[in-house]
Amino acid sequence: MISFEExxxxxxxxMYAQMIRYIKHGMIAGTIRDGDELPSRRMLSALLGIxxxxxxxxxxxxxxxxxxxSHTGAKSYVTLDEKKIADxxxxxxxEDATTFVTAMKQMGISKKEVSLLxxxxxxxxxxx
Amino acid sequence: MISFEExxxxxxxxMYAQMIRYIKHGMIAGTIRDGDELPSRRMLSALLGIxxxxxxxxxxxxxxxxxxxSHTGAKSYVTLDEKKIADxxxxxxxEDATTFVTAMKQMGISKKEVSLLxxxxxxxxxxx
Amino acid sequence: MISFEExxxxxxxxMYAQMIRYIKHGMIAGTIRDGDELPSRRMLSALLGIxxxxxxxxxxxxxxxxxxxSHTGAKSYVTLDEKKIADxxxxxxxEDATTFVTAMKQMGISKKEVSLLxxxxxxxxxxx
Amino acid sequence: MISFEExxxxxxxxMYAQMIRYIKHGMIAGTIRDGDELPSRRMLSALLGIxxxxxxxxxxxxxxxxxxxSHTGAKSYVTLDEKKIADxxxxxxxEDATTFVTAMKQMGISKKEVSLLxxxxxxxxxxx
DNA sequence: GTGGTCTAGACCACG
DNA sequence: GTGGTCTAGACCACT
Numbered sequence: 001m002i003s004f005e006e007x008x009x010x011x012x013x014x015m016y017a018q019m020i021r022y023i024k025h026g027m028i029a030g031t032i033r034d035g036d037e038l039p040s041r042r043m044l045s046a047l048l049g050i051x052x053x054x055x056x057x058x059x060x061x062x063x064x065x066x067x068x069x070s071h072t073g074a075k076s077y078v079t080l081d082e083k084k085i086a087d088x089x090x091x092x093x094x095e096d097a098t099t100f101v102t103a104m105k106q107m108g109i110s111k112k113e114v115s116l117l118x119x120x121x122x123x124x125x126x127x128x
Numbered sequence: 129m130i131s132f133e134e135x136x137x138x139x140x141x142x143m144y145a146q147m148i149r150y151i152k153h154g155m156i157a158g159t160i161r162d163g164d165e166l167p168s169r170r171m172l173s174a175l176l177g178i179x180x181x182x183x184x185x186x187x188x189x190x191x192x193x194x195x196x197x198s199h200t201g202a203k204s205y206v207t208l209d210e211k212k213i214a215d216x217x218x219x220x221x222x223e224d225a226t227t228f229v230t231a232m233k234q235m236g237i238s239k240k241e242v243s244l245l246x247x248x249x250x251x252x253x254x255x256x
Numbered sequence: 257m258i259s260f261e262e263x264x265x266x267x268x269x270x271m272y273a274q275m276i277r278y279i280k281h282g283m284i285a286g287t288i289r290d291g292d293e294l295p296s297r298r299m300l301s302a303l304l305g306i307x308x309x310x311x312x313x314x315x316x317x318x319x320x321x322x323x324x325x326s327h328t329g330a331k332s333y334v335t336l337d338e339k340k341i342a343d344x345x346x347x348x349x350x351e352d353a354t355t356f357v358t359a360m361k362q363m364g365i366s367k368k369e370v371s372l373l374x375x376x377x378x379x380x381x382x383x384x
Numbered sequence: 385m386i387s388f389e390e391x392x393x394x395x396x397x398x399m400y401a402q403m404i405r406y407i408k409h410g411m412i413a414g415t416i417r418d419g420d421e422l423p424s425r426r427m428l429s430a431l432l433g434i435x436x437x438x439x440x441x442x443x444x445x446x447x448x449x450x451x452x453x454s455h456t457g458a459k460s461y462v463t464l465d466e467k468k469i470a471d472x473x474x475x476x477x478x479e480d481a482t483t484f485v486t487a488m489k490q491m492g493i494s495k496k497e498v499s500l501l502x503x504x505x506x507x508x509x510x511x512x
Numbered sequence: 513g514t515g516g517t518c519t520a521g522a523c524c525a526c527g
Numbered sequence: 528g529t530g531g532t533c534t535a536g537a538c539c540a541c542t
Contacts, residue, residue, distance in 0.1 A: 042514080360477075
């Protein structure tokens, strides 16, 4: 069963989007795996203090992306395979990196400066 | 006169925000300088095919940030000094880097992998 | 004994409804006859991987329609006569045809086109 | 502007699904065309006596299918090209026909009988 | 108990 | 005015 303990709404983007992002990151990191059971809407709703409909929306969107399956009256499950994970990961990572690099370039920041910057920021939040 | 030719709507963020980001990046890169003249709202509106109110909003916000000055009936001008530029730059860069690093860490991607990734993406879009 | 081998979940309609439809079609086609024995609920459940309650519901509804009879602790049997079959058949056929024709008309498809279409689809799945 | 006058909820399927089906049929029939403007959620809501959220859901799903486009603050528009229409039509028609033929075959009804049946049903509801 | 639909209505962001 | 998000809560169908 997936735990949502670390999920905490922060930025301005919609909560359902943050939930999806959170799940996707877990899938990429390998903490969420194929066949995992998702908490029911009601349970999550109570747990996170979020309206069931909002949860429902997130689940529906993930189902549309074929990341999870759910059938009326039965629990919802994660449905992943190697390819799907690789796809998500590649897309997500690619997107993030491109956005970052584009921004840096637009500001006229050198590759070297970026390296130093990342080194600094990375360490500040705890080594991995 | 600032040119907006390279501005093209892409991500899902609001257009006025994209406009401001674009201008800020130019200021940091030095392509937009103190005293530069801004295109009139209605010209930009026609040029970019964006609602005049949206342009107006972007200008108003930049005015609030004291990046530009505009007087009713007259043109708008960029108003910058060394300190202001440094401030914007520091804030912007810091923010971008933190966002990027946080995302990478959430996905369990190593510092080394990030380096390789950036190297690849950076070169793909032309060296600086 | 009725075989459920060909039954495979497809459309979005509930499983119990699909089961009933399948049985009815068999009755009309004559492959399911008066007095035939139905598999036990638990056998079917295991065989089809469907929740026993769902099977139970289908059986209950068919019993209500007087298509089958079942006594506690005993097997269930099909109970049909000429009239019942004719009734089911007329109703079912009528309904299917009306649904189909209505859809075709809404899409502005001509009677001729429908004929050609049916000819094609009919042959694709083996002549009868 | 698309008119929803003829739309009237009937069968048991969800209203948002019926709305989508209605629109799709219009697209296939050619009464709804590329560039057509869709009524706003609020207007349709008032017009049909349906909750705005339900309309919203239908619109969102159609946007996901890339049948319409909508941007915050602006109206929604139909976005179609020849290929998309052909795809929808083919898929829809194919599906309906296959369902119908499969049902007929399962009931052991001959091709000839089906022809007669369709002839009868088609004429009953007004010639086209 | 679980998912799915729908209503009623508020609030925000955008154009 | 328009789309988008969210809450609160009811009701139904399915397992």
